[in-house]
Amino acid sequence: MTLKNRISLLVSLLFTILFGLASTVIFILYSNYRKEEFRDRLEVKALSNIKLLVNVKQVDNQLLKIIDQNSINKLYDEKTLVFDSNYKLIYSSIDDAKINWSVNDLKYLKKNKTFFKQQGNYEVYGVFYDTNDKDFYALISATDDYGNRKLLFLRYTLIISYIFFTTICWLLTSFMVRKAMNPLNAFHQKIKNINENNLDTRIESKSTKNEIDLIADEFNFMMDRIEVSYQKQKEFTAHASHELRTPLSRMTSQIENAIADPDIKEKKKSFLNNILGDVNHLSELINSLLILSKIDNRKADYHEIQRIDEILFSSIEKINKTFPDFVILFEMEESDDLDTALEINGNKNLLQIAITNVLKNAYIYSDNKQAKVKISTENDLLLLSISNSGRTLNDAEQKNLFQPFMRGENAKGITGFGLGLRIVNRILNLHNSHITYSIPSDNINLFCIIFRR
DSSP, rough: OHHHHHHHHHHHHHHHHHHHHHHHHHHHHHHHHHHHHHHHHHHHHHHHHHHHHHHSOOOOHHHHHHHHHHTOOOTEEEEEEOOOTOEEEEESSSOOOOOOOOHHHHHHHHHHHHEEEEETTTTEEEEEEOOOEEEEEEEEEEHHHHHHHHHHHHHHHHHHHHHHHHHHHHHHHHHHHHHHHHHHHHHHHHTTTTTTTTTTTTOOTTTTTHHHHHHHHHHHHHHHHHHHHHHHHHHHHHHHHHHHHHHHHHHHHHHHHHOOOTTSHHHHHHHHHHHHHHHHHHHHHHHHHHHHOOOOOSSSSOSSSSEEEHHHHHHHHHHHHHTTTOEEEEEOOOOOOHHHHHHEESHHHHHHHHHHHHHHHHHHTTTEEEEEEEEEEEETTTEEEEEEESOOOHHHHHHTTTSSTTOGGGGOOOOSSSOOHHHHHHHHHHTTOOOEEESTTTTTTEEEEEOOO
16 A cells, blocks of 8 residues: 555544544433433423422312413423322323333332433433422423434434545545645656666755655765766776777787687697687677666767668678578568658667667577568557577566576577677667567567667
């Protein structure tokens, strides 16, 4: 999971949990408040009835009217019972509701003065009233229809608000985090595009000095040191290769002269030929290292328009001089805009080196000294395919194919250093192009150079 997704998830979850807890607390507090408020109303009504009985000496119709008048529109589905000190029912309201009671309830009232409990949909309140000469017990039951409707409305309001605002929170959090992380995304994109050919790339740092700017400053400082070290390494390789070429050239010349001497015996000539082969081998290695050290995107012009077919023909001509028995079967796919498609931006000398190396590789590792070369187009891509029949590479070898000094099992008995394809890969990277290797069928090696037009 990416950092921005993790931050969005954590912030959204935190808000969801806190909002859910707050909604729950609000609902519980209001529910308790409703019960307390309704209990107070029941208490007022119960004490009012008892006081009427105390003030009026006899329970008659007149008293009932007074009680009914005091209870009208006050409570919903109300039932009131009043008992004397002997637990005898002395008053019952005129509605049809019932209260389940027992003597133990009245005894409990005498001991604890009040109680409040739930009986089905009804809430029952009991109170003990003590006068100078008599004790009274009152039980009053009713349903808080108005309060329950408000509680139900509050519940639905909180649920809908919870769903709505948590959804808004998730969306806004994701949007804001993505916006806040845009500088980091740009930072990541620039880092991802850095390779050995553009070590001079630096990350723009603003004056705000936030965490990203601090990382950018440290990154730029690190890249300065890496670039200096890399340039020193390339300079050393170039200077060493250049200095080694002179004595190797003299050695080659002296050995060739010695071999040409008619007085030299055949046994010594064979020995000198072996030495000459090793010297040429070493010279080739030094030339490859020199080419690698000189490949630099800041020291060559890659914006000149070149025709890939002309470069290919020049490379074929050059490789045929070295390997005259090399047979190349050429094919060009027909296209309406072929002339335009063959034009690419690049450095002619470097591209010729790259294509020549791939052709040389096809010759060396083929089993019939033949290769098929095809130029084709696909969307905005120009494809140069070079295939040969021969032993193919396994999966492990394919992963490291373009690494320096990499040689597969099919290279046994073949001279080389494993630098040719590395040079090709470096040159193509500079031209915003790349090369791929595949096995389309048994014993067929296919290299495809892909140029962006």
